[in-house]
Amino acid sequence: MHILIAEDDFMHNKLLTKFFEGLGHEVGSASDGLELVKMAMEKKPDLIVTDLHMPNMRGDTMIAMLENYPDLAGIPIIVVTGVTGQEVNEMGLDPNIPLFYKPVDFAKFSQELERIKKDRGL
Numbered sequence: 001m002h003i004l005i006a007e008d009d010f011m012h013n014k015l016l017t018k019f020f021e022g023l024g025h026e027v028g029s030a031s032d033g034l035e036l037v038k039m040a041m042e043k044k045p046d047l048i049v050t051d052l053h054m055p056n057m058r059g060d061t062m063i064a065m066l067e068n069y070p071d072l073a074g075i076p077i078i079v080v081t082g083v084t085g086q087e088v089n090e091m092g093l094d095p096n097i098p099l100f101y102k103p104v105d106f107a108k109f110s111q112e113l114e115r116i117k118k119d120r121g122l
Contacts, residue, residue: 001122002043005029006036006050006059007080012102016049016080019106023113031055033062040072046122047113052081052091060091076116080104 003020007013008031020027030036034057040048052059059079066072082102098112
């Protein structure tokens with residue numbers, strides 16, 4: 001799978017990158033939502049993993065923008081965030097988007113990744 005990560009925290013970005021690379025996936029990373037949108041337009045990924053609070057473009061804004069591009073709208077998204085549940089609710093995220101709070105439970109994260117792979121035939 002080709003996975004794009006949007007995460008402004010260097011350590012969390014590296015942790016997610018190493019996790020996916022360790023599973024044999026190709027990974028690209030961005031430090032904000034705007035950078036990720038540009039990357040996604042160049043090479044349509046199989047999965048996007050995003051934080052919510054980032055500079056230049058927040059994750060929720062990025063998700064809404066992706067939905068406006070027909071070629072990118074169907075890409076599965078996983079949110080990994082440190083914001084509170086109340087803040088997430090106020091952002092109005094689609095409740096069908098898988099949400100993981102930091103620190104990430106990688107056992108459950110792996111299960112979600114396998115579900116997405118199975119659903120997409122990957």
